Amino acid sequence: MLRFALTRIVMAIPTLLIVAVSVFVLIRLIPGDPASLMLGDLATPASIADLRARLGLDQSLPTQFGIWFSHLLKGDLGISINSQEPILPLILSRFWVSAQIVLVAVFFASLVAVPAGVIAAWRQDTTLDLGLVGAATLLLSIPTFWLGLLLLLFFGLKLEWLPVVGYVSIGDDPWRGIIYLIMPILTLFLHEIGVILRMARASTLEVLRLDYITHARAKGLSEGAVLWRHAFKNAFGPTWTLIGLVLGNLLGGIAVVETVFTIPGLGRLLVDSIFARDYPVIQGCMLFVAFCYVLVNLVIDLCYPIFDPRVTAQ
Amino acid sequence: MRLPAFNALIGGGLIGGLLIAAGTGALWTPYDPLKLSFREKLAAPSAAHWLGTDEFGRDVLSRLMAGAATSVWISLLTVALAVIFGTLIGLFSGYVRGWVDRVIMAFNDALLAFPGILLALGLLAVVGANKYGIIVALGIAYTPSVARIVRGTVLSLREKEFIAASRVMGNSEAFTMARHILPNCIAPLTVLATSMFGYVLLAESSLSFLGLGVPPPAPTWGNMLAGARPYIGQAMWLGIFPGLCISLTLLGINLLGDAVRDRLDPRMRGMR
Numbered sequence A: 001m002l003r004f005a006l007t008r009i010v011m012a013i014p015t016l017l018i019v020a021v022s023v024f025v026l027i028r029l030i031p032g033d034p035a036s037l038m039l040g041d042l043a044t045p046a047s048i049a050d051l052r053a054r055l056g057l058d059q060s061l062p063t064q065f066g067i068w069f070s071h072l073l074k075g076d077l078g079i080s081i082n083s084q085e086p087i088l089p090l091i092l093s094r095f096w097v098s099a100q101i102v103l104v105a106v107f108f109a110s111l112v113a114v115p116a117g118v119i120a121a122w123r124q125d126t127t128l129d130l131g132l133v134g135a136a137t138l139l140l141s142i143p144t145f146w147l148g149l150l151l152l153l154f155f156g157l158k159l160e161w162l163p164v165v166g167y168v169s170i171g172d173d174p175w176r177g178i179i180y181l182i183m184p185i186l187t188l189f190l191h192e193i194g195v196i197l198r199m200a201r202a203s204t205l206e207v208l209r210l211d212y213i214t215h216a217r218a219k220g221l222s223e224g225a226v227l228w229r230h231a232f233k234n235a236f237g238p239t240w241t242l243i244g245l246v247l248g249n250l251l252g253g254i255a256v257v258e259t260v261f262t263i264p265g266l267g268r269l270l271v272d273s274i275f276a277r278d279y280p281v282i283q284g285c286m287l288f289v290a291f292c293y294v295l296v297n298l299v300i301d302l303c304y305p306i307f308d309p310r311v312t313a314q
Numbered sequence B: 001m002r003l004p005a006f007n008a009l010i011g012g013g014l015i016g017g018l019l020i021a022a023g024t025g026a027l028w029t030p031y032d033p034l035k036l037s038f039r040e041k042l043a044a045p046s047a048a049h050w051l052g053t054d055e056f057g058r059d060v061l062s063r064l065m066a067g068a069a070t071s072v073w074i075s076l077l078t079v080a081l082a083v084i085f086g087t088l089i090g091l092f093s094g095y096v097r098g099w100v101d102r103v104i105m106a107f108n109d110a111l112l113a114f115p116g117i118l119l120a121l122g123l124l125a126v127v128g129a130n131k132y133g134i135i136v137a138l139g140i141a142y143t144p145s146v147a148r149i150v151r152g153t154v155l156s157l158r159e160k161e162f163i164a165a166s167r168v169m170g171n172s173e174a175f176t177m178a179r180h181i182l183p184n185c186i187a188p189l190t191v192l193a194t195s196m197f198g199y200v201l202l203a204e205s206s207l208s209f210l211g212l213g214v215p216p217p218a219p220t221w222g223n224m225l226a227g228a229r230p231y232i233g234q235a236m237w238l239g240i241f242p243g244l245c246i247s248l249t250l251l252g253i254n255l256l257g258d259a260v261r262d263r264l265d266p267r268m269r270g271m272r
Helices: A002-028 A034-042 A045-055 A061-073 A087-122 A127-141 A144-158 A174-208 A211-218 A223-253 A255-260 A266-276 A279-307 B003-027 B060-096 B098-112 B116-127 B131-157 B161-168 B173-209 B221-231 B236-264
Strands: none
Touching: A002 A061, A002 A279, A002 B098, A002 B116, A034 A045, A087 A127, A087 A174, A087 A223, A087 A266, A087 A279, A127 A174, A127 B236, A144 A174, A144 A255, A144 B173, A144 B221, A144 B236, A174 A223, A174 A255, A211 A223, A223 A266, A223 A279, A223 B116, A255 A266, A255 B173, A266 A279, A266 B116, A279 B116, B003 B060, B003 B236, B060 B098, B060 B131, B060 B173, B060 B221, B060 B236, B098 B131, B116 B131, B116 B173, B131 B173, B161 B173, B173 B221, B173 B236, B221 B236
16 A cells, blocks of 8 residues: 555656646747846846846756756745736635635535436436436536526526625635635536536446446345445546546636636636736746646545555555 | 437537538628627617627627637647647657657656646747637647557557568558558547547637637637626626537537447447
8 A cells, every 4th residue: 555655656756847847848938038028118138137137047948947946846936027926825825716616516516426427327228317417418518607607697697696706715704705606616516517427427337237246236235235335336436536637627727717707716817827928927827737636636546545445456 | 219329410410500500600691790880789689680789789690600610610620730740649659669659658648737728728828829829729738638549559559460460561660550550540539539629619718718719809609708798687698699509519529429439439339
């Protein structure tokens, strides 16, 4: 178990390193000189040269990478061009906003979709199965930004049950904070039900055809025991992996939902920085989300043996 | 009716409808999709304007058709770009093996460590947010998954007897690749390309919705929704129809993708 965990952790390090290199190279490819961009209209050749020296831009690319990377290891992502704020605290405060939406939505979606998918597989090709798969495919086909707009139109403007736009921190005012988060969470929740249900159904179907299920039934176990103790336990793996991918993808794609509901999350920060050409922030956001993605998948991998001990034996 | 047939029928119907709308929209629309008409702004659906008009009095149906043409064109080009480059990289990497393969795949996997839309956002910052920028950014973002699948297929095939037989017959490596390995990549590539068309169309709509895609006034479904957002309270149709178009297209792709996978992926055969 420990060896399995250590191997997985060590395997993630080169990926993280190449991710860092890719982001660094990508941002250096952006046309235009960062120093003249930062100084704007007030730039003089002397002040540009001065700033370039301070930022280390007059060094060679490998040296620049070395400096940047050593700062990165200390958790220093630099300073935003626009707001002059340090980037890591900025990202962390925005990340917290996005993370609570994503985590709550995916948690409840899994809670509903995994059992529903298993039951659909168990009742394969019945009306119940077709209904569940049909509903899942429909939900999965609705883009989150339109689903959000529809919810906003219905619950916000027609029924006037929920506030239309805005965000209140849960720390400042728990009740209003939750009220403002209901619609964004509901949006992602509905969308991810579709994704997770289909995966849970497909992997359960694959397991239900195996001989040991026939054996379990033949020895007289109840359908419930066959389904949950034998089929579900073995079928959950792919779904569990998918949940990790969903978490990472949502973090990368949450900007649209944050735009619909005007929520100051990480996705919005990235998009606004792209508009403002605030390249250190773009760099920081991309690095942060990619790291989260790798780490979430690592954690998912590390949790895998809890319900499927076979993986540690390999 | 059996489910795969049903999926193929509905999915094919929806995508067929999309292609007809896009093809027509590229050549002809009921009104000029860009023509402003402030006297008719925010007009509800009527006999003259079937799907109403937007905040500048532009005909929504015409804009949806023109938007379909833009979105389909962008998505097809992007998928073609990703499939061509991904296939070349995958074939090369699987063919040479050794450390070159390991280096290429290490970078490939690192790119896969970015969620697709995030990588596209970063690339858009580099290439610029416009129609061609989107094609390049999304094309690059989706290339690694193609490369991975093709390389896997090449590696699994190259030890097979019929490949050895082709070599023994004196065929060159390049000929063996093109004649015997590449055709075996077509089935997995078709499955991947079908679902990728959906991802790309969704990504394009999302980016346009964020204002990072095709710049207005040129219509796309994504930027129509973004423009409609302030007006949906008074003009519901502005928020309904573009989203309905995106959803029906994605539904069509998902159903068609299921049908294609049922047919081409031997692992899934007999699952139903």
